[in-house]
Amino acid sequence: MNSLVARDQGVVWHPYTQSGFGIDPLPVVSARGAHLTLEDGRRILDGISSWWCCLHGHGHPALGRAAAEQFDRLDHVIFAGFTHEPAVRLAERLCEVVPHGFQRVFFSDNGSTAIEVGIKLAVQRALHRGERRMKFLALDGAYHGDTFGAMAVGARSIFSAPFDEMLFSVEYLSIRGDERDMERAEAACKSGEVAGFIFEPLVQGAGGMRMYDAEVLDRYAALVHRYGGLCIADEVMTGFGRTGGLFASGEMQVAPDIICLSKGLTSGTLPLAVTMCREELFAEFISNDHSRTFFHGHTYTANPIACAVALASLDLTTSGECLAARERIASSHLSFVERLQSIPSVVHARARGTIVACNLRSNEVGGYLNRAAQQARAFFIDRGVLLRPLGDVLYVMPPYCVSDTELSSVYDAIVEFVTSKT
Numbered sequence: 299m300n301s302l303v304a305r306d307q308g309v310v311w312h313p314y315t316q317s318g319f320g321i322d323p324l325p326v327v328s329a330r331g332a333h334l335t336l337e338d339g340r341r342i343l344d345g346i347s348s349w350w351c352c353l354h355g356h357g358h359p360a361l362g363r364a365a366a367e368q369f370d371r372l373d374h375v376i377f378a379g380f381t382h383e384p385a386v387r388l389a390e391r392l393c394e395v396v397p398h399g400f401q402r403v404f405f406s407d408n409g410s411t412a413i414e415v416g417i418k419l420a421v422q423r424a425l426h427r428g429e430r431r432m433k434f435l436a437l438d439g440a441y442h443g444d445t446f447g448a449m450a451v452g453a454r455s456i457f458s459a460p461f462d463e464m465l466f467s468v469e470y471l472s473i474r475g476d477e478r479d480m481e482r483a484e485a486a487c488k489s490g491e492v493a494g495f496i497f498e499p500l501v502q503g504a505g506g507m508r509m510y511d512a513e514v515l516d517r518y519a520a521l522v523h524r525y526g527g528l529c530i531a532d533e534v535m536t537g538f539g540r541t542g543g544l545f546a547s548g549e550m551q552v553a554p555d556i557i558c559l560s561k562g563l564t565s566g567t568l569p570l571a572v573t574m575c576r577e578e579l580f581a582e583f584i585s586n587d588h589s590r591t592f593f594h595g596h597t598y599t600a601n602p603i604a605c606a607v608a609l610a611s612l613d614l615t616t617s618g619e620c621l622a623a624r625e626r627i628a629s630s631h632l633s634f635v636e637r638l639q640s641i642p643s644v645v646h647a648r649a650r651g652t653i654v655a656c657n658l659r660s661n662e663v664g665g666y667l668n669r670a671a672q673q674a675r676a677f678f679i680d681r682g683v684l685l686r687p688l689g690d691v692l693y694v695m696p697p698y699c700v701s702d703t704e705l706s707s708v709y710d711a712i713v714e715f716v717t718s719k720t
Contacts, residue, residue, distance in 0.1 A: 301325065302337055321672075324679070329356030332700045334684065345678075345685045345708045347697045350503065350535050351566035353615060355699035360610050361567050368606035377405065377599040384605035391612055392572060397545055398553035400574040404592075405600035409534035410443025412558035412571035413496070415594060416530040417447045419556060419575065420494035423528065426582050426590055431493035433467045435483060435522065439505035440470075442496060442532050451496045453505065467491075473502070475514035483518060487525035494528040494555075495519060499546035500650060503535040506691045507655035509648050512549040519552040528555040528579075534571070538562035538615050539624050540695065542651035555579060565611040570604040623698040627652045630702065631694070634709050643719040655693035658719060662690070674715060681711045692716070 302325035312323060325337035332355050334342045347353065354361070372382055389403035406412050417434070424431035434451050441457075442448040449458045450465035458465065469486045471479045486492050495518055502508040519529045531554040536546035540562070547554055556579070560571035583592050598604075614620055631654035638647035638656050647656040658670050671687040678685045685692065685708075692715075694708055 302327075331355040331357070332697050332704055341682060342679065343683050343700075343704055343708060345683050345694050345696055347695055348566055348684075349561070349686075350540070350695055351561035351564075352697050353538055353562045353565040354611065354620075355697040358565065358614070358699075360614060361565060361607050364606045364610035365567065365603050368603045372602045374598070374601055374603070378595055382600070382602050382605075384602045384609065385600040388605045388608050388612075389572075391609060392559075392574065395544060395612070395616060396557060396559075396574060397548035398550075398557075399576065400557060401577045402575050402580040404573045404575075404594075405605075406571045406573065406596050407569045407598045407601075407604075408443075408571050409532075409558065409560035410445040410448045411596060412534065412560050412573045413442045413448040413451070413530075413532060414445055415573040416496070416532075416556045416558050417451065417494070418594060419573070419579065419592065420528045420530065422592065423579060423582050424493050424526075429490065429526075431491055431527070433469065433486065433489075433491040434493060435469050435471060435486060435495040435518065435527075437497050437502065438470045438472050439502050439508055440496070440498065441502070441504035442498075443534075471518065473508060473510040473514055475517050480517065480521065483521055484525075487521060487527060490525070492522065492525065492527045494530055495522040496530040496532060498532045499536055500541045500549065501536055501546065501653060504688065506657075506688050507648070507653060507693045509650050509653075509655075512546075512551070515550055516552045519550065519554065523552065530554060530556040530558065532558050534558055534560045538612075539620070539698070540651055540653060542624075542628060544616070562615070563611070564604055564607045565614070567607045567611070568601065568604040569598065570601065570608055620698055624652055626702070627696060627698065627700065627705065630705055630709075637709070637713065638716070641713070641716050643716045652698070653693065653695050655691055656716075658690045658692065658716065660690050677715050678711055681707075681714070683708050683711045685712075 303322050306323055326334050327337050328335045332344055334344055368384060392403055393401055404415055406415055436451045439453050441452045451468055454462055471483055497515055499515060522529055531547040533545055533547060537559045557574045564570045583590055628651050631649040634654055635647045635649050638644045643659045645657040645659050660670060670690045674687045692712060
């Protein structure tokens with residue numbers, strides 16, 4: 299019988315993967331806690347929570363029970379014109395825990411679509427007011443997803459290059475928020491064309507785990523509000539405790555108008571996303587005029603099983619046990635940063651909450667084209683650790699169930715790798 303990898307190579311097209319490099323996918327047959335088990339029996343420690351979403355590790359029994367129990371009651375139903383208990387209860391719970399007083403929840407199924415909803419709400423709200431606002435402010439190095447609207451508000455890069463001519467206008471600002479940035483932001487806002495400002499609060503994920511302060515966002519957000527635009531917090535990655543607090547935007551003094559959540563919402567178990575806003579924005583779409591309807595939806599909107607799992611995951615995330623685990627990981631990361639700072643091949647070691655990152659000193663251009671990522675991936679897999687470097691950026695974002703011993707093994711592998719580069 300052919301191996302899983304051989305069968306895969308005959309029929310599957312993987313994301314972010316170019317055929318021809320001779321790099322085979324890893325065949326995963328099971329997972330539990332912080333570990334994946336491969337077809338050949340090897341166990342791999344998942345140091346990145348499988349694309350940042352498996353908050354509580356793999357195969358958590360509480361999430362499995364929630365899915366099975368909901369399946370027995372209601373597996374799926376169209377959400378246009380229908381409702382169900384898991385969706386309503388999840389919306390209620392999210393409105394309770396998300397900062398800045400959001401009251402309305404729009405369901406979708408992944409981070410990119412949550413962003414698309416936020417962008418479309420900002421543009422259509424302006425049209426309802428008789429304004430044509432088709433421009434956005436965003437941050438240098440941003441990444442918000444790979445659908446067209448999400449690409450447009452992300453940084454122009456190798457990801458967007460084939461489609462750049464099709465993307466709408468964006469004014470990019472630095473995470474420094476210096477005088478020049480503020481001048482450009484104000485000039486754009488004064489034009490009356492800016493529908494909104496979108497940002498990943500505190501940490502830019504795919505842009506290289508770039509960390510910055512909430513004060514910068516407050517300055518930009520206050521300016522955008524002054525000229526009638528909306529602020530959209532992309533917490534697809536940063537939400538549910540990743541940066542320390544339960545939500546990164548909770549550190550802002552100027553409240554965003556829209557918040558987008560996914561990834562950790564179901565702890566990676568099932569696809570689900572939400573876009574949340576306040577009652578006053580929702581009210582601008584209430585009308586007997588059907589043209590003012592928000593014509594957006596997805597087949598799997600508010601899937602009952604996904605909503606039930608999200609509720610169970612949220613209970614875990616807000617528990618005292620999970621808070622203690624996040625604090626333990628954050629403390630370990632800070633100690634590891636001190637360890638990294640003494641290694642010559644490491645540049646800019648940094649940590650925030652359960653995320654730790656560093657750049658590798660290199661003569662190559664930084665970013666995704668840096669070959670360090672290809673070398674590092676194989677190195678770490680050989681040592682039983684899954685890390686997926688962002689070009690020249692190494693980072694760790696473990697599930698909250700990771701033990702101190704497991705975390706130390708990840709740190710040791712990183713030190714071995716970066717020391718070999720000295």
